[in-house]
Every structure is written in C-alpha cells, then in structure tokens.
Amino acid sequence: MKKGFQSKIGGSIWKMKETNEGREKEQISLIDIPNEREDIKRVYHKMKDIYNDILYEMKRVIAGQEKVIEQILVAIFTRNHALLEGFPGLGKTLMISTLSEIMDLDFKRIQCTPDLMPSDITGTYVVEERDGRKIFKFEKGPVFTNILLADEINRATPKTQSALLEAMQERQVSVGTSTYPLDKPFFVLATQNPIEMEGTYPLPEAQTDRFLLKILVDYPSMEEEDRIVDLYTGETVPKTRKIIGKEKLLAIQELTRKIPIANEVKEYALNIVTKTRPITDGTAKKYLDYGASPRATIGLVLAAKARALINGRNYVSKEDIREMAYPVLRHRLILNFESERKGITTDDVIGEILKEV
Amino acid sequence: MNDPIVSRLNEVKKLSWKIHAFCVILNTIIVFLAFAIILRFLGIPAIIALCPAIIYLMIDVIYRIHRTNVIRSIVIRYPSLNERLQTAYDNRNVRNIIVESLVKDVSRRMDRIWYSSFLDTKEVISRTILTVILVFIFLSINFINIEDLGFNFHGLIRDFLDQIENLTGFDIVRDNGFQWEEEEKFESKNRVDEDTLGGKSGGELPGINEGPIPGFGGGVGEESNPDIYGEASSAKIAGKEIDMEVHPEYGGEIEIKDVEEEEIRGKFSRNLKGKSSEIPEQDPVWARELIRKYFQSLQNILEEEE
Numbered sequence: 001m002k003k004g005f006q007s008k009i010g011g012s013i014w015k016m017k018e019t020n021e022g023r024e025k026e027q028i029s030l031i032d033i034p035n036e037r038e039d040i041k042r043v044y045h046k047m048k049d050i051y052n053d054i055l056y057e058m059k060r061v062i063a064g065q066e067k068v069i070e071q072i073l074v075a076i077f078t079r080n081h082a083l084l085e086g087f088p089g090l091g092k093t094l095m096i097s098t099l100s101e102i103m104d105l106d107f108k109r110i111q112c113t114p115d116l117m118p119s120d121i122t123g124t125y126v127v128e129e130r131d132g133r134k135i136f137k138f139e140k141g142p143v144f145t146n147i148l149l150a151d152e153i154n155r156a157t158p159k160t161q162s163a164l165l166e167a168m169q170e171r172q173v174s175v176g177t178s179t180y181p182l183d184k185p186f187f188v189l190a191t192q193n194p195i196e197m198e199g200t201y202p203l204p205e206a207q208t209d210r211f212l213l214k215i216l217v218d219y220p221s222m223e224e225e226d227r228i229v230d231l232y233t234g235e236t237v238p239k240t241r242k243i244i245g246k247e248k249l250l251a252i253q254e255l256t257r258k259i260p261i262a263n264e265v266k267e268y269a270l271n272i273v274t275k276t277r278p279i280t281d282g283t284a285k286k287y288l289d290y291g292a293s294p295r296a297t298i299g300l301v302l303a304a305k306a307r308a309l310i311n312g313r314n315y316v317s318k319e320d321i322r323e324m325a326y327p328v329l330r331h332r333l334i335l336n337f338e339s340e341r342k343g344i345t346t347d348d349v350i351g352e353i354l355k356e357v
Numbered sequence: 358m359n360d361p362i363v364s365r366l367n368e369v370k371k372l373s374w375k376i377h378a379f380c381v382i383l384n385t386i387i388v389f390l391a392f393a394i395i396l397r398f399l400g401i402p403a404i405i406a407l408c409p410a411i412i413y414l415m416i417d418v419i420y421r422i423h424r425t426n427v428i429r430s431i432v433i434r435y436p437s438l439n440e441r442l443q444t445a446y447d448n449r450n451v452r453n454i455i456v457e458s459l460v461k462d463v464s465r466r467m468d469r470i471w472y473s474s475f476l477d478t479k480e481v482i483s484r485t486i487l488t489v490i491l492v493f494i495f496l497s498i499n500f501i502n503i504e505d506l507g508f509n510f511h512g513l514i515r516d517f518l519d520q521i522e523n524l525t526g527f528d529i530v531r532d533n534g535f536q537w538e539e540e541e542k543f544e545s546k547n548r549v550d551e552d553t554l555g556g557k558s559g560g561e562l563p564g565i566n567e568g569p570i571p572g573f574g575g576g577v578g579e580e581s582n583p584d585i586y587g588e589a590s591s592a593k594i595a596g597k598e599i600d601m602e603v604h605p606e607y608g609g610e611i612e613i614k615d616v617e618e619e620e621i622r623g624k625f626s627r628n629l630k631g632k633s634s635e636i637p638e639q640d641p642v643w644a645r646e647l648i649r650k651y652f653q654s655l656q657n658i659l660e661e662e663e
Contacts, residue, residue: 260451264443265440
C-alpha cells in the first residue's frame with residue numbers, strides 16, 4: 001500500500017482548517033486539471049472558508065437560524081428557488097436581504113397583494129419621447145434582478161403568481177412578442193405565512209414544484225432571542241460586509257454540479273422519492289394522495305451536492321440526502337384526507353419514509 | 358480515469374483472494390478431519406471424508422466469489438473511507454477538480470491501510486488450533502484400537518436406537534435397514550434360497566469368528582451371488598489379524614498376508630476340510646440343508662484339485 005501515487009500536482013495555496021484548537025493553516029496542493037478554470041480551482045479550495053465567512057457575517061445580523069441559512073444557500077448554490085414559510089416577525093425578509101448584501105447581488109422586493117398585477121412584476125411598455133418622436137420602451141419590472149424576494153406570495157392572485165412561473169423556470173420574461181433574458185444569477189425567494197389564510201391564494205402544485213426547497217422558519221430559542229434583543233436594541237445597527245461577488249457565486253454554482261456522488265447514495269435518493277408515491281402498500285399509500293415527481297429526485301441530489309460542498313466535502317453522503325429530504329419533499333407531497341384529519345404533517349411522513357429506506 | 362484508486366483496489370483484491378484461499382483451505386481441512394474422525398468411528402474408510410470436504414470447498418469458493426466486495430471489505434475495516442472510496446470508484450471516469458481532489462484524498466487514506474487488517478487473526482488462530490486438535494484426534498484413533506479401550510461404538514448406537522424405539526414405538530432398526538448380528542441370521546433365513554451360495558451371514562471365507570463356521574464379516578453380500586470368493590477382507594486367526602485374499606483364477610488357493618509377519622502363500626491344508634456333521638447343531642433346521650450343500654460343494658472343489 002505504500003507504493004507511490006503518480007498524481008499531477010501543481011502549485012499550492014494555504015487553506016484554513018478548523019481543528020479543536022482553533023483555525024490553523026494547512027498547505028494544500030492545487031490539482032492541475034488542464035481544462036479547469038483557475039477561478040473554479042481557487043473557489044473550490046476556499047469553499048469551506050467562504051461558507052464560514054458568510055455564516056459569520058449572517059450571524060452579525062441574524063441570531064440562530066443556521067439551518068435556514070444553510071438551506072437558503074443550498075438553493076442559491078444550485079441555481080434554484082426557495083420558499084420560506086414561517087410566522088411574521090421571524091426575520092425571513094431580513095435574512096434574504098442580508099444575504100444579498102453579503103453576496104453583493106442586486107436585490108429587489110415585491111410585497112404581494114391581491115391587487116398586484118403581472119406587469120408589476122415583469123415590467124411593461126411605456127411611451128417615451130425621443131427626438132420629438134414617441135416610442136414604446138420596455139420598462140423592466142422588479143423581476144430583473146439577482147435576488148427577488150416575493151413577500152407573502154400567497155396573497156397575490158393566481159394570475160400574478162403565474163407571471164413568476166416563466167421567470168422562475170425559463171429565466172426569461174416574455175412581454176408581447178419580445179423575450180427578455182434575466183440577469184445571472186437569478187433567484188426567487190418567496191415567503192408565506194401559515195396563518196391568516198383568509199383572502200390568500202395558495203400556490204398551485206405546479207408552482208410549488210418550481211421551488212427547490214420549502215424552508216420552515218421556526219421560532220428562535222430563548223438564547224437566540226436574547227441575542228436578537230441585544231442586537232436590535234443597542235445604539236448601532238449591525239452591518240455586514242461583502243464576501244463574494246457574482247463571479248465567485250457563479251463559480252460556486254458550477255462547482256456544485258461537479259460534486260461526485262456514489263451510485264449507492266444516488267440509489268438511496270431514488271428510493272426515498274419512489275417511496276413517496278402511493279402506488280405500493282406502505283407509508284405513502286397510508287398517508288398520501290400524491291407523491292414527489294422526478295424533479296424532486298433531481299432537486300434532492302442537487303441539494304445534497306450543495307450541502308456537501310458547503311460542508312467542505314468532496315463527495316455526497318447519505319447524511320446529506322437525509323438532511324435535504326425534508327425541505328425538498330415537504331411541499332411536493334399531498335396528504336390525503338385521513339392524514340389531514342389526524343393532523344399528520346408531510347414532515348412526519350418523510351420521517352417515516354426515511355426510517356423505511 | 359482514476360487509476361490510483363483502481364490499482365489500489367486491485368492490490369487489495371489480490372491480497373483478499375490470498376486470504377480467502379488460505380481460509381478456504383483451512384476450513385476444508387477441518388471439514389475433512391471432522392468427517393474422517395466420524396467415519397473412522399463408524400468403521401468406514403476415512404478417505405470417504407474427501408467427498409464432503411470437496412463439496413464444502415466448492416460451496417465456500419462459490420459463496421466467497423459472490424459475496425466478496427473489495428470496497429466493502431475495506432470500508433468495514435476503515436470506516437473513514439466509507440462513502441469517499443465508493444464515490445471515487447463510481448466516478449473513476451469523471452475528471453474534474455473535485456473528483457481529482459477526492460482521488461487524492463482517498464489514495465492518501467489508502468496508504469494507511471495495513472495488509473494485516475484484512476486477516477481475521479482470531480478466526481485464523483482458532484481454526485489452526487482446531488485443525489491441530491483434529492489432526493491429533495485423527496492420528497490417535499488410527500493408532501489406538503477403540504475396541505481395546507472397551508469402547509463399543511456399535512453397542513452404544515444400538516442402545517440409543519433401542520431407547521428411541523421404546524419411547525416412540527417406531528422400529529428404527531428394521532425400518533432403516535439397520536441390521537445387527539442376531540437379526541442378520543434371521544434375515545438370511547428369509548432371503549437365501551436353495552440356489553444361493555452365500556447369504557448375509559453365510560460365506561465361503563472365514564470371518565471374524567475363526568473356525569469352520571462362516572462368521573460375521575466373511576463371505577459374499579446380502580444378495581445371492583455366484584462368486585463365492587469376493588474381495589480381500591480382514592480376519593483374525595488365533596487372535597492375530599491377517600489380510601486374506603482369495604483369487605478365483607487360482608481355484609481353491611488363498612493368499613494369506615500376515616499383518617506383522619512375512620507373507621504366507623499356499624493351498625488349503627487337508628486338515629482344513631470340514632464335515633457338516635462337525636458343525637454344532639445350533640443352527641435352525643431350515644439352514645441345515647443349505648450348510649450341507651455348501652460344504653459338499655467345497656469338498657468337491659478340493660477333490661477336483663487333488
């Protein structure tokens with residue numbers, strides 16, 4: 001086993017390594033892959049640090065909610081959208097706006113109301129006078145940004161909600177006969193609260209499926225809330241600094257898809273998703289009307305890859321799949337009447353399925 | 358392609374097969390010895406124990422071929438390699454910065470693998486000890502005559518079967534074709550007809566009980582057989598064990614090979630001639646005619662030779 005390993009090793013950089021004693025520098029080698037871009041290499045070797053720095057900056061503004069932050073980053077790193085659900089006042093909007101500041105991304109917010117029109121999101125043609133002539137000019141809507149926060153999305157009418165569909169899926173907007181591509185990167189981070197359902201328009205399944213993750217924002221713990229009070233009742237308002245730019249973010253998105261996955265782990269993800277379909281006897285048939293689509297499988301593997309990258313691993317583990325199964329599947333499973341009557345949640349069903357697989 | 362991983366796995370695979378081969382051979386020896394000892398107790402040639410040993414060898418080899426997974430065997434011993442190794446192997450044809458770093462990481466970890474970790478020392482030691490014990494037992498029972506030690510294996514089995522019979526009411530001995538000395542005589546009464554030259558208890562050759570009366574172990578088989586000579590069998594003469602062969606081509610000549618002394622070869626002595634009247638009248642009436650015919654034919658053969 002002690003035979004030489006003919007690796008193609010290039011230069012070296014310093015990488016921060018977390019140990020029990022604290023942070024220490026570890027010299028690592030840059031692997032020379034002829035076709036690999038230099039920025040990809042550098043970002044890869046600094047990935048763990050980038051995540052730790054983002055987390056550190058977020059903690060200056062947000063107390064606790066590490067899991068929620070991790071899941072939002074997973075959605076961003078996989079070029080996908082996320083739906084945040086939680087009671088008002090839990091910091092959902094603050095979390096997303098802080099993240100956009102840290103990533104130096106363009107951020108826009110839409111407060112969804114029943115009278116919001118699709119053109120309020122996508123943009124519209126306005127008459128403009130130029131050189132004494134009146135011409136139509138396309139005035140871009142808030143969707144032309146990097147991070148779009150659709151606050152209380154379930155308060156918008158289905159027509160307005162569907163205007164987001166094309167933007168989310170195709171990353172382009174069609175107005176009249178013209179099509180306008182959206183900026184890169186582009187994410188929709190929508191929020192909804194589970195109370196005050198009167199006058200709301202629950203998102204149709206087709207639309208919820210377009211969100212990679214449904215992230216539940218829970219109440220903070222006593223200690224976390226104590227910190228929140230300290231943060232926001234003092235003299236100074238906490239501020240953040242920029243950690244990564246667009247280029248680095250795009251490189252991270254590329255890296256996420258390069259994370260290798262073992263066949264066994266992939267099969268594990270497939271088994272989980274297949275088990276949510278109520279075709280055979282089991283948990284799914286007992287509790288569900290509809291299961292997850294193949295889009296869920298793709299999402300689950302991608303999310304697991306992003307989680308592995310965030311945690312500084314160069315492979316996907318079953319733990320990643322298990323951890324990401326809840327946010328990926330919870331909005332894709334439709335409970336049957338009996339389950340709803342008994343007060344069973346989709347998270348309970350996912351938990352059961354994970355025990356079975 | 359991630360050649361370092363594949364070459365390292367091949368290295369482990371070779372080693373693994375060597376260990377498997379060693380274990381299979383050791384197990385086969387144990388099976389052989391165990392069966393040989395049992396067969397020796399039953400008075401069956403020990404060489405027959407090769408059959409179960411070969412069957413075991415084949416089953417074990419097939420089982421190990423199907424069950425052996427090199428990656429799994431490494432992962433069991435080195436859990437830190439668990440998903441890393443599997444991922445690196447499954448993505449051996451992928452080439453990007455992350456896969457390369459994974460390969461490098463796995464290779465570094467595989468450098469710390471010890472050959473000895475694949476050998477289950479506890480298992481090997483216990484089986485080696487077992488082999489030594491079995492060899493010792495096997496050699497002992499070959500040098501020591503069990504009957505001299507007062508160990509009556511047949512008697513033990515018979516007592517055991519009798520007890521089962523008493524408990525269950527099921528005639529195991531008869532139903533299974535298990536025959537004992539007393540019953541053999543009874544059986545031959547029913548089966549041997551006038552034309553039969555030898556039966557289960559009757560035969561031309563002297564048996565364990567030396568004398569003119571054919572005894573247990575001598576003679577031809579249970580079924581009627583015109584060949585009165587049969588194969589070589591062991592017999593005791595005056596408490597001395599001899600090897601004896603009767604060759605049909607020599608006529609009445611027999612070959613007596615003393616176990617310890619030099620080979621004796623010659624014709625039947627005159628005084629070996631027997632008369633039916635000399636036979637004690639303890640046989641049933643139905644057998645007298647058969648015995649008479651038997652000695653008559655023997656007499657004729659000897660006279661023809663002279």
